[in-house]
Amino acid sequence: MASPAELVALDRLLRQLPGSVGELLAWRVASTPDLEAFRSQRADRSWTTLTWRDTLEVVDEIAAGLISLGVAPAQPVAIASGTRLEWILADLAILRAGGATTTVYPSTPPDDVRFILADSGSVVVFAEDAEQLGKVRDHWTSLPHLRAVVLLDSDALGPDSEHAGDSNVLTLDTLRERGRRALAESPDLVRDASAAVRPDDLATLIYTSGTTGRPKGVRLLHSSWIYEGAAVAACGLLTPDDLHYLWLPLSHVFGKVLLTIQLTVGFPTAVSGDLDRLVENLAVVRPTFMAGAPRIFEKVHARVRTQMDAESPVKAKVAAWAMDVGRQVSQAQQRGEHPTPLLAAQHTLAHRLVLSKISGRFGGRVRFFISGSAALSQEVAQWFHSAGILVLEGYGLTETSAASFITRPDSIAFGTVGQPFPGTQVRLAADGEVLLRGPGVMVGYHGLPAETAQVLDDDGWLSTGDIGEFVDGQLRITDRKKDLIKTSGGKYVAPQGIEARFKAVCPYASQIVVHGEGRKYITALVTLDADAMTTWAQHHGMAGAPYDEIVTSPAAREMVQGYIEELNAGLGRWETIKRFEILTRDLTVEEGELTPSLKLRRRVVERRYVDLLDTLYTD
Template sequence: MNAPRPESSTPGLGHLEPSMSLPWVLSDRLSRDPAGVIFERKASLGGRFVPVTVQTFAGEVTAVAKGLIGLGIEPGDRVAIMAHTSYEWTLLDFAAWSVGAVPVPIYETSSAEQAEWIITNSQARIVFAETRAMGALVSPLIERTEHLEQVLVLDEDAIDTVIGHGTDVPAERVTERAAATSMDSLATIIYTSGTTGRPKGVELTHGNFVHLVVNGSDDPNFSGVVRGSDKRTLLFMPLAHVFARFIQVLCVYSGAAMGHVPDAKNLVADLDAFKPTFLLAVPRVFEKVYNSADAKAGGGAKQRVFRWGAKVAITYSRALETPEGPSAALKAQRALADRLVYQKIKAAMGGNLAWAVSGGGPLGERLGHFFRGIGVGVLEGYGLTEVGAPTTVNRPGLVKIGTVGPPYPGTSVAIAEDGQVLVKGAHVFRAYHGNPEATAEAFTEDGWFITGDLGELDSDGYLRITGRKKEIIVTAGGKNVAPAMLEDRLRGHPLVSQVVVVGEGRPFIGALITLDAEMLPGWLANHDLPPMTVDQAATDERVLAALDRAVTRANEAVSRAESIRKFKVLTIDFTMENGYLTPSQKVKRAKVIRDFAAEIDDIYGT
């Protein structure tokens, strides 16, 4: 691969020392604001959030760290965590880091086979499992492996058990272990989603994370979002995912307060109780917020008012990008729409939300403009596990909706001759665990990390992701088609849950579509249609006609040769439970194409 061009870089901020490890991040916060609130824990009753001071949290970290030493954990030992997002997860992370250990995340939805691969490949000595069922899933490995010594269940007082093992361990031993940890020390091994094969273990160092959190928090364009005691975020994404893990450390450094909830099932009530000022989520969450607001408006006049308000928000946001800005008439329309529509949506997101960070997939310009128009700026970014989460991101004052922003401070992005996005910076991982061949293949000769994603840089250095190299479809006519744009646009329809565009070696592009069972009843009622099951809706002419119109709108973004000509509605959805979605909500494309080969053949009449 020749030298990459074009290229875009953003200079790093501040001065980083080798001693700035993740334990340093916590000790720095402790020295600055010991009595400040660092977390708010959800109470078991009433849905309230109870403040935890920095001093209290640091004391708990030390107590658990002493317990890990008492259990025989040495620097470099792996400690696996299989749980939903929780305060206990963050506590274990920082306790493990404080003794030089390496926490290894396992998604709570992982199968026995997936968990076994991560535990055996990483050679974990201890597993913390949230529930008795999760513990039972991995406990048999104690007999089958030499390295796994015990499984501790969080629901069965695992934290207290660990603390009990450290009562005779002096706190100075934790301090010594923390001081011996440097930016070059291994911080975690995070296993990739495995959409194209067995997951690879990404080795991220303390320096990878420290580089990101210091540069992000100190960036004058981003500090207003995350820095200070008045900033708050509620974490509901899995802490097994690098995106949430980065935000966890960022908040500890930036001075923000953070809360944990296990998932998004009760998100509206949780947001109302916590009242975050910023939020991170995947695009599907923003789609759900929009589609739910549309559905709740009902039919008739109320829905017409909502859709008028949505159109005003999008028009207003687009006008912000013009030299003259929004007209007086448009400002008046937006003020009216705010009273009639926007305030209700913002109230459903806690009432204080000013910013949201979107990652994990393309957001789409329509949603970006809608949320900015109602007064919630969605900062779309781009990254991978291998870069510790962000490598480009839009920031206040540096926003171009439809792009994933300019390079993050201290990072460089380039485009290779074949269109792949390449990355350099101190945030790039050091190796795939125990896999030197894959590590070597992941870098160019001159040290750029090859992401596998396709993209373009505009004249201002903002990145736009256009697809993934391995997902490019080549039709029988030789047309190269990136499916991501079509899939993302179609997923914005309230009826649609997932989309897989197909057409490799076929005469035209087709699509498999799954229906959103949660949104279906409201959509039917709003369109004066009788209740239906998903199976019934998949063949109903009126539902199919609505999907056909959605496909036509999605096709407006591409050429005729790239457009979807026919589609097939499936009667099942793609989920983590049935194995078609990764824990980070990415479709396992190869598995879908293999298992639904007959349905794909039906699209093409073969």
């Protein structure tokens, strides 16, 4: 449970902080007007900055522009864009104007975009580019609430555009100009709108990506976001001197919550949604912390491991020795002990020769990473800590405004998600399902009272759908309730844990789908990481060969078989993977096999490959 000190700090903060996100921005600006708020990357890869004072000026111009378009209190305004500074400015402007933000993943198919905009009743859409505009345009006639689309990329509305001259489609710069004119006529326009927002007003509609069916709009209040920022601040994890690197999808609750945390604590954030430049940018920005989905940490772990394996025998031996020394130091720290003088001396040498080079890839200043949105394997977390980089694991849902639990740095227990935030209550149902109650819990699904009642009871307890257990006071999530596999022999198998362990064991793995519901044994579909397999192919006589030829080669199958056997050695007999197949392409968000937060859509994959899975059960 949260410590008494955290509860006292939370109470103090909630008494100090304003009740809405828009007013929280004004509070932050009043507190530290000239400190850096955001960095964003130009086309030439250089970085530009905004102070908090600059940020409020831009945000209020956009907010005034929205009010000039007729956005009224509590009306939803959608954002369909990847992660970029303009997403943040638009979101804050919506909230300053008194509206509510509807989030739309840029990968959302056009029919689902239409559904989200219609279901939310969004009156304006911020669209990133021509592609996102096209998704709206194709359904505009069936969206009676929609008044205007604002393009974040001004180049998408050139003179040759079919929307040139259309007063209902405008650029962000045009909207800001409208806002400046509105503020010139009524200087208090935005201040009054923001001041009128109450803590129990709707702030955000986040549509769950879901694993099946239509997405549901999760209704989150201003008070929930304020609580989240205050709870993190009360835990003492972050300070104004930190520097955050933000790449996460802002349409996802994990990315979105980081904005309120930033407003509360006051650290600057470098924003770039370009995953291809992630490691490159980390080396330049040199952040002190970054949040991410487990797949990011798995890829880094796999990449470094394969590079170490490809070194000369002497260098590979030194690297293995250094990592083993780091592991010993990590384990001593987890026991609350100091390393022996000999081990400390060895660690100093290991850091100079190997470990510092790993941390240097991320700029050399990272205090910790934060992993969330899915389970991170204990082995990957241990590997990072052995290299001198702490990965804190958090847990929460869209329905809880993101984080409800996080590991505290002074009580590390890899494989758990730590303790609840102060102010959040937890209990386990008879079947082990995690139940949560607290200020971060949603008020319900938008327009779906029956679905809301299925997960949220009259006393405010939310059924998470996750199965968990407490280990020395820290929560361990063992699997999703709906993902538990029951074999034909009546044995229960938790696939997520097996999948996470395999990706930790096999540095070439991208995804694995463990299967066996109603079957007589467990099987799996495996995909291999394209970059890792390109390097692997160079050492196995297949340099330059096509990906599908590499991964279906006998040598690749033999390699995967070896890692499957290593995995199976640590599993119960009924859990072991008896047969597997390697797919000729990776699973993707675009094909609907992964959610935008990179979680596996298990049922989608199983339906798509049902014939292939059936062959794994034929004699």
